[in-house]
Amino acid sequence: MRKSLVAALAAVVVAGAAVAAVPLVEHRAARQIKADIERDGATRVDSVEVGLFDRKIVMNDLKAVRVGEISIGRWEASGLAWPLGELIKGNTPLSGLKLGDPLRAKHLEVHDLTMVQDKARWSVASLAVDEFSLDRYDPAVGPGQFSHLTARILAALSMGHAEEKGATVTNLLTNEKLAIDSLVINRFDKGQVGAMVMTGFELGGKPLGEPMFRMAEFKLGDLDFQRGLKAMSGVAWRPGMPLGRVDLGSASMTGFGGEALRRYGIALGSITHQSKYENKDVRHSRMLVEGFVLNPPAGNREALQIRIVLQAMGLKELKLAMDCSGTEDRAKGEVGVDRCALSGPDLGEVDLSLKVVNADPPFWQAIDDGNTFALLGSKAGVGGARIVVADRGLVERSMKAVAATSGQAPAAVRAAFAQEVRRYQPPGVLITDDLSKLLDTAAHFIERGGTFTLEAKPPSPIGLDKAPYFSRPGPDLVDALGLSATLSR
Helix, strand or coil: CCCHHHHHHHHHHHHHHHHHHHHHHHHHHHHHHHHHHCCCEEEEEEEEECCCCCCCEEEEEEEECCEEEEEEEEEEECCCCHHHHHHCCCCCCCCCCCCCCEEEEEEEEEEEEEEEEECHHHHHHHHEEEEECCCCCCCCCCCCHHHHHHHHHHEEEEECCCEEEEEEEECCCCCCCEEEEEEEEEEEEEEEEEEEEEEEEEECCCCCCCCCCCEEEEEEEECHHHHHHHHHCCCCCCCCCCCCEEEEEEEEEEEEEEEHHHHCCCCEEEEEEEECCCCCEEEEEEEEEEEEECCCCCHHHHHHHHHHHHHCCCCEEEEEEEEECCCCCCCCCCCEEEEEEECCCCCCCEEEEEEEECCCCHHHHHHHHHCCHHHHHCEEEEEEEEEEEEECCCHHHHHHHHHHHCCCCHHHHHHHEEEEEEEHHCCCCCCCCCHHHHHHHHHHHHHHHHHEEEECCCCEEEHHHHHHHHCCCCCHHHHHHHHHEEEEE
């Protein structure tokens, strides 16, 4: 019994001594880290703190002068995936960390970050990241190839949650800036983003001045730009080269404003996008543009011509909306614009639909890689298309505008325009009875209004291999394209 008590007391004494020694070990490790950071002579840090039990490192007032200038008010990493014994020795992920090395931490925080380089200043008020994980990557890139290195880092990076506040990029020559109030990212995994919300985006603003463009909120979900990161990681990639397809599940943009829109009297409600898979081969997408209003302000010379045209059409303002939907079916080898409609309550609606058929592997490869030249090896072609113009004031208002600017009567302008349509002879095209009938239907639409439908149903899909036919003189367009036109009230 006495021996057990003595052993227990000894264990308590040893544990107590170990706990009492922790501050000394932490202080020694902090001094070692500070010395390692400042060894290059280009970096200074005011103080370093180390927490052994929570594997934490804190740096205060860090400044570095290398290619540019970097200043950080506070940098903190906790939950570092680093052996405790190495921390006690003063060996940390920072003292020996090189480009390409992995780094993992439960939590990262940066406050008051400023970088100045190439006549530009970047600043971030705060950045917090949870579940930070950077896998090993290849840092071997040539000089000036910063985009390649950035792409490789992003392709190796995962984050559970990241939140940035008060980010700005300022052009030191013009004093113009790009600013973002806040940016929140959830589930970033090597180029895939689960969800992102950005608020308070401003572009082109100057101190005490209105920004050129403003957007209150931008949301997106299920973004995948791994193809782009893979392309940019290659040392042969250069700006302007294909990046590959970016897959996006959903997105919305609201709260538009700024000097560029105000100058021309433009208001825009929202832009939204939705895309979902019916199965692994079939995908449906839809994009909406709502709340577009054009009302040029009086006294603005730049918008004067637009205002004159609207007044001539009898419009105080122009309201438009767009609704486009499409389907991609890889099993059937088809891509279609199901409906893309541009509509205005005082004008009418223009509706376009189109289908590409015989989509083969070279076609899908060109779409996925973003390489339009690869389409030259595809047998895909347009299988059909249709344009529907529903007149609800468009024709009459357009004729009034021409009459007001030419000094003619609206009825005379309409009759003259219809006559020109009937007499139109496209250069290098065979003028057939079918083409004349088609043009006569279009002329009736000018005279009477209604709903004009122009449809193309080619006997065989029109691909790039058919282009030489249309470049020769005298093609029969109506027969080759399968054109037909109808007019209904």
